[in-house]
Amino acid sequence: MLRVAGRERLSVVQAYRFALDLTPRQERAVLAHAGAARVAHNWALARVKAVMDQRAAERTYGIDEVDLTPTRGWSLPALRRAWNQAKVEVAPWWAECSKEAFNTGLDALARGLKNWSDSRTGKRAGRRVGFPRFKSRRRSTPSVRFTTGAIRVEPDRRHVVLPRLGRLKLHESARKLARRLEAGTARVVSATVRRDGGRWYVSFTCAVQRVQGVPACPDAMVGVDLGVSHLAVLSTGEVEPNPRHLDVAARRMRRLARRVSRRVGPDRRTGRRGSMRWERARVRLGRAHARVAHLRRDGLHKLTTRLAREYGTIVVEDLNVAGMLANRRLARSVADAGFAELRRQLAYKAGWNGGRLVVADRWYPSSKTCSSCGVVKTKLALSERIYTCTLCGLVLDRDVNAARNLAALAVTVAGSGSETRNGRGADRKTPLAGLVAVKRQPGTATAGNTGTVPPQGRTSNHEHTHAS
Structure with a gap:
């Protein structure tokens, strides 16, 4: 904590979130990076789960603990080393995406496994944390986080630069973050691109020096x-007063939900993909839910x-x-x-x-x-x-x-x-x-x-x- 002109400066971690206006080509690139994170996460989870299941089966055979299949570490460095050794066979296209995309999936798995382990052993308070599950292409939220490389806000404050994705246009001005970066009171730690309610957002996690108010x-x-x-x-x-945003939008959301149910949706049993009309109806319903969340x-x-x-x-x-x-x-x-x-x-x-x-x-x-x-x-x-x-x-x-x-x-x-x-x-x-x-x-x-x-x-x- 620093003192400036008789007032204290607080060192806090603060996020700045901005909406993006991506071109179709840029959106495909972001989706590719999010897919790479999902692939790395699912591969590492399958690897860890296979060893755990094998050890559990061996115990039922009466094998001693010392003779069981060796455990594999699930910390982020251990998962990253294993991925680097297997990525050529698992994902031959790995060079097309930034290394941060794969690190996003591995980091999410490492934190999930640690939370599950701490919850089982009593080190983590609160509700029980379940074992991590595989991420679905259709149900999971596309997201990718960048911690290294070129991450900056352009001088026009209308564009940002991210590794491998290049120059992305913002839907709004980033002047609040740009002023702090120019003054030296903020430092970008990471940038996360995420799709929420049919729209893409970029969130900058920054270490900020704030002057404590009165x-x-x-x-x-x-x-x-x-x-x-x-x-x-x-x-x-x-x-x-309670604005009751959900009650206000409930009628429209019910109508949109019925419209989605009438369309031809995906079927996992037959491998059928959802129709374009189902996809458009689903996007409209997602935007209605996102609007309620934003208003709240x-x-x-x-x-x-x-x-x-x-x-x-x-x-x-x-x-x-x-x-x-x-x-x-x-x-x-x-x-x-x-x-x-x-x-x-x-x-x-x-x-x-x-x-x-x-x-x-x-x-x-x-x-x-x-x-x-x-x-x-x-x-x-x-x-x-x-x-x-x-x-x-x-x-x-x-x-x-x-x-x-x-x-x-x-x-x-x-x-x-x-x-x-x-x-x-x-x-x-x-x-x-x-x-x-x-x-x-x-x-x-x-x-x-x-x-x-x-x-x-x-x-x-x-x-x-x-x-x-």
């Missing part, structure tokens, strides 16, 4: 209560950027999104809202702007706690959209009350990092006595304060999210 209100704290009926409700009373991403970026630039401390909930997706009535709306993406963006944008993100405990009762007196209700039905306190008489919108509790929680949480957890070990139990209340002065912290609500008096904060 929020407009460094001492201000805001609680963000996420929901479905409203995307976010702030403790200030501001309500961010754009809205989340605007909201998170505004919050990170305005407030010094932002408090959000540690939502169990995977559990919410198990509810078939809410899964579609929860997935369309993008809760996890919103929190991910807040995490790094708060650090860029000199702020702090506080993640409330998953079982912190933000909905059941009165934001005025600190009383905690034993039960709060999902249908109760107005919070009414039986002790102090507070009548407030349920989501606004939860957001105020989240904002007050930041007072009791220490930490100076860009993302801080309260880490108080809350559980999902609510006191059976009914109410736990401690009178406090106006303006003080709510249920997160020591002596206000004991740790055993907390329950899930998902009630208001499910019903929002």
Whole structure:
């Protein structure tokens, strides 16, 4: 971390993504490189899987471990050495593509095998990672990554140069990246060309020196209560509506999906390829899905950027999104809202702007706690959209009350990092006595304060999210 004119510079990894306007010849070249990556990936996976299957079969024969077929390394250097020895026989056309194309497939396999191995041995947290699968030409997303060679933005800022692909035209100006490259505050690490929704994009991964910003209100704290009926409700009373991009486009997407089903599609059993009309219908459906994703991403970026630039401390909930997706009535709306993406963006944008993100405990009762007196209700039905306190008489919108509790929680949480957890070990139990209340002065912290609500008096904060 460097200091420039009294302000700190942050060393971050940042990506710049631009749409491409490729000619038919350039598109065929990019597809050839993506196909080369797929071939290398499938060849190396078949090689590794054959050895593993052979060793498993030998164990069933009672062969000792020392006498089994020798294992083969699946690290990237080991896979690369094996590919270089076999590429003349496996891919006689290997010289037509850049070496980075084959390295893309081998690197993806090496990372996939490592994640699978770490997940099996307990070194990797989270959900179990499955064994890598072979990539299909029709179902896999064409992608190729370049890490060496000529990677630059042309002076006109409308073209980029990539190894073996040459000069590619951009659909938009790359001035944001070009300015940083010219100023020496960014260095291109890699460039990835990928097809998404029928369109090609190039993404530059850069090591950037950013001047750490200062929020407009460094001492201000805001609680963000996420929901479905409203995307976010702030403790200030501001309500961010949920645009529901997927619901808006659902009718058109259903019509396009029916059109695809009526066309003559591919058949793997007979080797039949899809008709041109099926291909055109499939592309239209893919563009409709991509448009929904782009609109959702754009809205989340605007909201998170505004919050990170305005407030010094932002408090959000540690939502169990995977559990919410198990509810078939809410899964579609929860997935369309993008809760996890919103929190991910807040995490790094708060650090860029000199702020702090506080993640409330998953079982912190933000909905059941009165934001005025600190009383905690034993039960709060999902249908109760107005919070009414039986002790102090507070009548407030349920989501606004939860957001105020989240904002007050930041007072009791220490930490100076860009993302801080309260880490108080809350559980999902609510006191059976009914109410736990401690009178406090106006303006003080709510249920997160020591002596206000004991740790055993907390329950899930998902009630208001499910019903929002």
